[in-house]
Amino acid sequence: METNTIVSSGLDLQASFIDALQGLGLSSSTARLIWLPLPMLTVLVAAVVGVLVNVWLERKISAAVQQRIGPEYAGPLGVLQPMADGLKLVFKEDIIPARADGLLFTLGPVLVLVPVILSWLVVPFGQNLLISNVGIGIFLWISLSSIQPIGLLMSGYASNNKYSLLGGLRAAAQSISYEIPLALAVLAIVMMSNSLSTVDIVAQQNTAGILSWNIWRQPVGFVIFWICALAECERLPFDLPEAEEELVAGYQTEYSGMKFALFYLGSYINLVLSALLVSVLYLGGWGFPVPVEWLAGLLGQSVDAPLVQVITGSLGIVMTVLKAYLLVFFAILLRWTVPRVRIDQLLDLGWKFLLPIALVNLLVTAALKLAFPVAFGG
Amino acid sequence: MFGFLKKVGDYTKDAVSAAQTLSQGLSVTFDHLRRRPITVQYPYEKLIPSERYRGRIHYEFDKCIACEVCVRVCPINLPVVDWVMNKATKKKELRNYSIDFGVCIFCGNCVEYCPTNCLSMTEEYELSAFDRHSLNYDNVALGRLPTSVTSDPSVFPLRELAYLPKGVMDPHGVPATHPRAGKLPEQVLETLAKPSTPVEPGDQPQ
Amino acid sequence: MTIASTTQQICFLVLAATTVLGALGVVLLPNIVYSAFLLGGVFLSVAGLYLLLNASFVAAAQVLVYVGAVNVLILFAIMLVNKREDLSAIPGLLLRRVLSGTVCAGLFALLLRVAFTTRWALPGPLPVGEDATIRIGEHLFSDYLLPFELASVLLLMAMIGAIVLARRDVFASDVITGEPVDQGLIEKARSPMLLERGDTSPNPSSPLVETSR
Numbered sequence: 200m201e202t203n204t205i206v207s208s209g210l211d212l213q214a215s216f217i218d219a220l221q222g223l224g225l226s227s228s229t230a231r232l233i234w235l236p237l238p239m240l241t242v243l244v245a246a247v248v249g250v251l252v253n254v255w256l257e258r259k260i261s262a263a264v265q266q267r268i269g270p271e272y273a274g275p276l277g278v279l280q281p282m283a284d285g286l287k288l289v290f291k292e293d294i295i296p297a298r299a300d301g302l303l304f305t306l307g308p309v310l311v312l313v314p315v316i317l318s319w320l321v322v323p324f325g326q327n328l329l330i331s332n333v334g335i336g337i338f339l340w341i342s343l344s345s346i347q348p349i350g351l352l353m354s355g356y357a358s359n360n361k362y363s364l365l366g367g368l369r370a371a372a373q374s375i376s377y378e379i380p381l382a383l384a385v386l387a388i389v390m391m392s393n394s395l396s397t398v399d400i401v402a403q404q405n406t407a408g409i410l411s412w413n414i415w416r417q418p419v420g421f422v423i424f425w426i427c428a429l430a431e432c433e434r435l436p437f438d439l440p441e442a443e444e445e446l447v448a449g450y451q452t453e454y455s456g457m458k459f460a461l462f463y464l465g466s467y468i469n470l471v472l473s474a475l476l477v478s479v480l481y482l483g484g485w486g487f488p489v490p491v492e493w494l495a496g497l498l499g500q501s502v503d504a505p506l507v508q509v510i511t512g513s514l515g516i517v518m519t520v521l522k523a524y525l526l527v528f529f530a531i532l533l534r535w536t537v538p539r540v541r542i543d544q545l546l547d548l549g550w551k552f553l554l555p556i557a558l559v560n561l562l563v564t565a566a567l568k569l570a571f572p573v574a575f576g577g
Numbered sequence: 578m579f580g581f582l583k584k585v586g587d588y589t590k591d592a593v594s595a596a597q598t599l600s601q602g603l604s605v606t607f608d609h610l611r612r613r614p615i616t617v618q619y620p621y622e623k624l625i626p627s628e629r630y631r632g633r634i635h636y637e638f639d640k641c642i643a644c645e646v647c648v649r650v651c652p653i654n655l656p657v658v659d660w661v662m663n664k665a666t667k668k669k670e671l672r673n674y675s676i677d678f679g680v681c682i683f684c685g686n687c688v689e690y691c692p693t694n695c696l697s698m699t700e701e702y703e704l705s706a707f708d709r710h711s712l713n714y715d716n717v718a719l720g721r722l723p724t725s726v727t728s729d730p731s732v733f734p735l736r737e738l739a740y741l742p743k744g745v746m747d748p749h750g751v752p753a754t755h756p757r758a759g760k761l762p763e764q765v766l767e768t769l770a771k772p773s774t775p776v777e778p779g780d781q782p783q
Numbered sequence: 784m785t786i787a788s789t790t791q792q793i794c795f796l797v798l799a800a801t802t803v804l805g806a807l808g809v810v811l812l813p814n815i816v817y818s819a820f821l822l823g824g825v826f827l828s829v830a831g832l833y834l835l836l837n838a839s840f841v842a843a844a845q846v847l848v849y850v851g852a853v854n855v856l857i858l859f860a861i862m863l864v865n866k867r868e869d870l871s872a873i874p875g876l877l878l879r880r881v882l883s884g885t886v887c888a889g890l891f892a893l894l895l896r897v898a899f900t901t902r903w904a905l906p907g908p909l910p911v912g913e914d915a916t917i918r919i920g921e922h923l924f925s926d927y928l929l930p931f932e933l934a935s936v937l938l939l940m941a942m943i944g945a946i947v948l949a950r951r952d953v954f955a956s957d958v959i960t961g962e963p964v965d966q967g968l969i970e971k972a973r974s975p976m977l978l979e980r981g982d983t984s985p986n987p988s989s990p991l992v993e994t995s996r
Contacts (some may be wrong), residue, residue, distance in 0.1 A: 266612050338843050
């Protein structure tokens with residue numbers, strides 16, 4: 200756990216928690232040790248709950264788009280349906296095909312899921328509300344997400360099934376070719392904020408509320424990033440690694456039970472994570488459309504007052520999650536709007552369209568930064 | 578140089594038109610979000626089959642003369658007519674009659690050609706069974722009348738779209754007394770000039 | 784000993800063991816796919832060692848470049864040509880193994896000697912931590928500019944070479960009918976459309992048609 204380099208006004212749960220424990224007579228290092236696993240557990244739980252919400256939204260929105268009702272018997276409005284799905288997967292028999300490679304077969308889904316969960320390390324929900332404000336921030340996410348193709352190739356190979364192998368190869372090809380425009384889009388943002396840290400990126404966007412969000416300065420980057428994020432998550436216009444009509448279920452074909460659940464969980468956590476990162480990079484993260492300081496000043500409250508701090512903290516979490524789920528909604532809507540692209544169209548889009556545009560975007564950003572250092576973070 | 582600029586222009590035009598098409602598609606799906614679901618909650622609600630619905634075939638043993646026309650017009654000679662010649666009366670004596678609904682395609686040819694009208698189509702379509710052999714109906718099973726959707730107390734009958742009043746899209750909560758859109762067959766007949774041959778009025782739809 | 788230093792020690796031991804054992808596995812395992820996956824593991828544990836040295840940017844770059852690109856490409860190559868067949872016996876395999884083993888052992892002894900005779904400055908320079916990113920950038924664009932640019936030129940050459948090797952020249956029109964062919968999707972492998980490199984005989988259609996039969 201690193202202490203934040205920029206100590207500014209805002210909730211610092213870590214400090215208050217350790218202070219409280221020391222007040223109970225514990226030593227400083229013990230208190231830190233007790234604090235250590237708490238944020239990680241919280242974020243893990245948050246990620247899983249986010250996935251449950253996501254699955255429910257996916258079912259309900261898909262149903263609404265197709266004029267169906269969707270789940271409605273498991274709990275009010277079917278909110279318990281994802282739980283039922285998860286339970287079913289937990290209790291299903293875990294099958295390893297006879298001619299498959301058992302070790303790699305088991306390791307594959309783990310390698311897919313773990314990097315995605317590790318990436319939650321850098322997702323900020325507030326000034327101090329993140330597990331670790333590491334200096335390389337967003338770069339950590341990019342490098343971690345490049346481990347995923349190995350897991351996909353591994354499970355595709357270990358299944359000893361031609362559909363699985365093809366699906367794994369497609370997934371890996373797709374994710375390495377969309378990583379480049381993605382990284383270039385992120386680079387343009389990093390150039391403007393002069394920092395890789397997600398906290399700095401958000402802080403730089405929250406000077407004038409909605410007007411200072413990066414989406415106005417990087418509209419092209421926003422589109423590139425979102426397209427690439429959808430491709431990395433294998434969401435529908437780009438879900439050809441698991442194209443049902445051609446590859447049965449791609450690299451997941453031979454999986455069942457908990458191992459399949461890991462893939463399922465991984466893809467949904469990845470979607471939520473991508474949406475969160477879009478909101479962090481382009482939509483002002485935890486920022487309210489109107490600056491909170493300005494609002495507090497209007498109400499005659501000090502920004503440092505404890506109550507105001509708690510309110511701004513929770514508002515930040517709500518805003519981040521709200522923005523992320525708006526994007527998830529958009530992704531689900533897109534799923535039922537556009538047809539799946541072919542593999543050649545996919546690679547064309549990645550290499551011939553997004554990559555040049557991302558490069559031009561980067562150059563233009565650099566030029567604008569030199570020309571108008573005030574507006575583009577000089 | 579100029580050619581390159583034109584290329585860039587075309588490229589941009591393509592991208593813009595793609596974005597336009599995409600947003601058009603998104604607006605269509607978004608519009609669907611506010612529409613009511615058209616779901617029929619099946620075991621509790623059922624659509625009323627239309628008048629000419631070709632469901633399970635009903636058969637009257639007593640009317641049958643064992644002429645085997647149904648077998649001949651059947652695309653796969655499906656009905657099994659089991660009869661013996663009674664030497665004393667010199668007449669066919671029908672012993673058994675069966676149709677296998679696991680194989681039948683419900684084309685209705687047998688019903689169409691039956692000279693004594695002993696075959697007819699019902700509105701029954703729930704023919705699921707645990708064993709495909711139990712779909713081979715004998716003359717007793719063929720003689721049973723299905724429970725009508727409208728008379729089943731455990732089922733909420735719903736009208737199909739074509740039988741709803743004008744402008745109504747949702748069959749839920751439409752009273753049975755409200756007439757369907759358009760004219761009934763007998764109303765159409767009234768508007769016509771005197772028909773040369775008397776025509777029976779069509780069935781009253783729900 | 785504080786908790787932090789103990790943790791660091793344990794992490795170092797685990798990472799070092801994974802690196803060494805993984806590297807041995809890469810070399811010694813008969814199954815090439817296992818070797819490739821183990822190589823990924825070795826790269827990852829090396830990235831972990833960088834992290835222990837407080838060089839987080841280098842660690843992330845190691846993961847991105849070596850695991851995310853190099854190892855994935857190696858796996859790709861293996862899986863695209865993987866036929867699951869036994870290799871034919873190589874004559875004198877034992878001798879070859881002994882020879883390469885000797886060379887490796889000699890290299891290892893050399894490295895050990897270097898490691899033991901060098902006077903390492905202990906403790907080393909203070910880690911720069913988060914500033915490392917900026918420092919790397921400054922170095923890359925000042926005193927290491929030439930190697931940096933040379934490396935990119937080398938990569939460009941490799942790329943061009945790959946394109947030349949992989950590309951097959953395709954006629955814009957069908958050889959037999961003379962009609963323009965949509966090359967976007969229709970199979971490029973259809974032989975009448977193909978012209979071998981250097982095969983510029985005055986009558987190009989006849990040998991190609993023959994080869995296609």
